[in-house]
Amino acid sequence: MARLKDAPFELAVRDLTKTFGGRTIWSGLSFTVPSGVMAAVTGPSGSGKTTLLNCVGLLESVDGGRISFGEWSFGAGSQMASRACFRDVLGFLFQNYGLVEQWDVRRNLLLPLHGRRQRRGSAQAIDAALARVGMRGAEKERIYTLSGGEQQRIALARLVLKEPSLILADEPTSALDHANAGLVMEILAEQAQAGALVLISTHSDRIVQQCAHVVALDAVTSQARADAGAVAHR
Numbered sequence: 001m002a003r004l005k006d007a008p009f010e011l012a013v014r015d016l017t018k019t020f021g022g023r024t025i026w027s028g029l030s031f032t033v034p035s036g037v038m039a040a041v042t043g044p045s046g047s048g049k050t051t052l053l054n055c056v057g058l059l060e061s062v063d064g065g066r067i068s069f070g071e072w073s074f075g076a077g078s079q080m081a082s083r084a085c086f087r088d089v090l091g092f093l094f095q096n097y098g099l100v101e102q103w104d105v106r107r108n109l110l111l112p113l114h115g116r117r118q119r120r121g122s123a124q125a126i127d128a129a130l131a132r133v134g135m136r137g138a139e140k141e142r143i144y145t146l147s148g149g150e151q152q153r154i155a156l157a158r159l160v161l162k163e164p165s166l167i168l169a170d171e172p173t174s175a176l177d178h179a180n181a182g183l184v185m186e187i188l189a190e191q192a193q194a195g196a197l198v199l200i201s202t203h204s205d206r207i208v209q210q211c212a213h214v215v216a217l218d219a220v221t222s223q224a225r226a227d228a229g230a231v232a233h234r
């Protein structure tokens with residue numbers, strides 16, 4: 001089956017509004033990002049960076065506007081994404097790593113392969129992905145026995161195996177040492193070079209410098225702000 005990232009595509013966010021309990025986080029938020037790049041989502045604490053990633057990743061509903069990528073398009077009142085979208089398109093690198101703690105590494109890494117590739121050959125694929133993140137031989141380790149940095153490496157190995165088209169990374173290096181943070185950015189850049197669109201929420205100038213696009217949120221959210229060009233494209 002053709003993957004979304006096999007041809008160039010665009011993430012288009014149009015006139016997006018998000019409220020929590022009557023409080024508007026942003027409204028009229030619009031931007032586009034092409035595939036094949038890393039884009040940083042910046043803004044002060046509370047400006048809605050994580051919320052934006054959750055909305056684009058279809059984990060959170062929106063109150064107005066549209067989010068489109070490739071053939072997929074979602075707005076207020078849309079049915080949540082089909083399993084196919086989560087299985088074939090979206091990939092997440094979040095601060096809680098999103099791993100099943102009681103399972104071993106191998107079982108966690110088999111999950112993205114399920115239904116997409118023959119299990120035959122998966123042992124070699126898992127070995128190669130673990131080698132890429134410096135965790136070769138960790139197949140039988142249980143997740144809860146690993147350090148935070150090691151768990152993030154396993155989450156990275158999962159991305160390497162899954163090769164998602166649209167990757168949402170929420171402050172992916174904030175809890176990591178220099179070496180692990182470097183590895184995270186290296187692998188995200190590789191995924192972008194392979195055609196994925198990588199959206200990274202961050203407070204780090206160093207990460208922003210590595211991104212081709214910046215989606216800048218600020219504390220003031222209004223239609224006027226969005227119209228005035230809240231989104232800076234490099």
Ligand SMILES: Nc1ncnc2c1ncn2[C@@H]1O[C@H](COP(=O)(O)OP(=O)(O)OP(=O)(O)O)[C@@H](O)[C@H]1O
Pocket residue numbers: 020021025043044045046047048049050051052201
């Ligand atoms: N599920 C929720 N229910 C109610 N309010 C929420 C919910 N999730 C987030 N918020 C509020 O929405 C606002 C934006 O939160 P968000 O975590 O998206 O900001 P952020 O820019 O990622 O912040 P930080 O840089 O501190 O991580 C905050 O005021 C937060 O309290």
